[in-house]
Amino acid sequence: MILSILSSRHAKFLIVAAVLVLAAVFFVFWRPGKSADALPFGFDIADVHSGPVIRVLLFDKLNKCMFRVESDFELLDDNDVMLCRFSRTRGDVYAVCDANGWQIGTESYRPGNISIMPSDGIFTLNGQRFRGRLKLIADVNSGTFQAINYLPIEQYLAGVIGAEMPDYWEFDALQAQAVAARSYAMHITRRFGVSRNYDLSRTQANQVYAGIAAESTRTILAIKKTLGTVLTYRDGKEQRQILPAYYASVCGGHTEDAAMVFGEQAGVVPGVRCRFCRYVAQKEFYKWPPVEYDINDISRRIIARYSSLKKLGDIKQILIKRASDYGRFQRITMVRLTGSDGVSDALLRGEDFRLAVDPTGNKIRSAAFDIKIENGKALFYKGRGFGHGVGLCQCGAQRMAAKGADYRKILRHYYPAAKLEKIY
Numbered sequence: 001m002i003l004s005i006l007s008s009r010h011a012k013f014l015i016v017a018a019v020l021v022l023a024a025v026f027f028v029f030w031r032p033g034k035s036a037d038a039l040p041f042g043f044d045i046a047d048v049h050s051g052p053v054i055r056v057l058l059f060d061k062l063n064k065c066m067f068r069v070e071s072d073f074e075l076l077d078d079n080d081v082m083l084c085r086f087s088r089t090r091g092d093v094y095a096v097c098d099a100n101g102w103q104i105g106t107e108s109y110r111p112g113n114i115s116i117m118p119s120d121g122i123f124t125l126n127g128q129r130f131r132g133r134l135k136l137i138a139d140v141n142s143g144t145f146q147a148i149n150y151l152p153i154e155q156y157l158a159g160v161i162g163a164e165m166p167d168y169w170e171f172d173a174l175q176a177q178a179v180a181a182r183s184y185a186m187h188i189t190r191r192f193g194v195s196r197n198y199d200l201s202r203t204q205a206n207q208v209y210a211g212i213a214a215e216s217t218r219t220i221l222a223i224k225k226t227l228g229t230v231l232t233y234r235d236g237k238e239q240r241q242i243l244p245a246y247y248a249s250v251c252g253g254h255t256e257d258a259a260m261v262f263g264e265q266a267g268v269v270p271g272v273r274c275r276f277c278r279y280v281a282q283k284e285f286y287k288w289p290p291v292e293y294d295i296n297d298i299s300r301r302i303i304a305r306y307s308s309l310k311k312l313g314d315i316k317q318i319l320i321k322r323a324s325d326y327g328r329f330q331r332i333t334m335v336r337l338t339g340s341d342g343v344s345d346a347l348l349r350g351e352d353f354r355l356a357v358d359p360t361g362n363k364i365r366s367a368a369f370d371i372k373i374e375n376g377k378a379l380f381y382k383g384r385g386f387g388h389g390v391g392l393c394q395c396g397a398q399r400m401a402a403k404g405a406d407y408r409k410i411l412r413h414y415y416p417a418a419k420l421e422k423i424y
């Protein structure tokens with residue numbers, strides 16, 4: 001319209017001028033964008049060696065394993081003396097151990113522990129890729145061996161965060177998870193590492209570690225942004241200690257004091273109200289459906305896990321000995337099992353009891369339930385949450401982050417007695 005009342009020469013001039021003005025505005029205000037999720041150029045988690053080296057049990061009681069290394073690597077003895085240097089393996093190589101020593105590919109080596117040290121810091125064991133080095137620890141009595149992964153803690157965390165939390169979740173939830181996982185790993189290492197060949201297992205018994213397959217840009221960035229940051233508390237002797245920063249999937253509305261589930265010092269990881277996970281967790285995990293077991297089946301499962309409880313004979317009664325009452329629900333922290341004679345009995349922690357009955361945790365999803373025994377059947381009902389419910393509630397953390405809380409605030413909520421400290 002406007003153009004039609006101007007001469008065509010004027011119109012051309014105006015269009016060219018407008019384009020030039022827009023281009024000028026674009027160049028003045030546009031800056032090459034840096035996504036919030038982008039790692040700095042050249043950053044590689046493989047170069048991060050700060051913090052302690054962690055020993056993770058990858059496999060136990062092996063008779064043989066299959067490994068592959070895509071770079072030059074060294075084979076070391078138990079004193080880290082080099083036995084042999086190899087160029088990359090051609091495909092998978094079998095390692096077999098017996099009383100006479102090791103058979104690795106076509107070569108034989110004398111008995112003892114051995115390590116495989118890849119020059120690029122990556123190896124594949126039984127089809128899964130890991131960072132760091134692989135140590136094989138032989139047990140002469142059983143003729144089996146353990147496969148243990150040695151690697152810097154931050155590289156270890158890169159294989160944990162994405163295995164424990166979806167990597168597309170809120171960035172502050174991922175950072176809170178990184179700090180909790182780092183603290184937990186260091187606590188378990190200091191507490192149990194001295195008395196065994198490894199610091200942590202790679203299952204839910206500790207925290208899930210899936211190696212390189214679990215890594216992603218966002219989880220590595222969450223690790224980088226919280227590098228060396230842990231939760232600490234003061235112990236009875238006023239010494240600063242790394243917090244046993246337990247965490248679980250869905251608390252169901254209230255977390256549990258670590259003293260009630262793991263026997264930690266009371267109040268170090270206290271129970272707190274959580275109004276958040278209900279908005280993130282699937283309904284059947286926030287409140288799980290009733291599940292019924294034959295009481296004989298329960299007896300069998302408990303004895304399979306705790307052979308010392310054979311003395312009870314068939315379990316006749318299961319009573320709640322101790323539970324935390326959170327108003328709308330309870331979490332059972334101790335049960336009393338009564339045997340076939342009606343007199344002999346045993347106490348079992350609520351978490352141990354539910355995992356003995358349902359080791360998968362798929363049906364009895366937490367120890368937050370009520371139990372009713374009738375006609376030889378035990379009914380687990382009023383179930384709430386998924387996991388042990390101690391410490392950070394992962395679904396709760398996601399909701400808090402989505403509502404604007406940063407990772408420090410999330411950690412302060414779930415670990416109110418702890419302090420955040422950057423220790424390296």
Ligand SMILES: [Zn+2]
Pocket residue numbers: 250251252253254274275276277278393395396
């Ligand atoms: Zn929760």
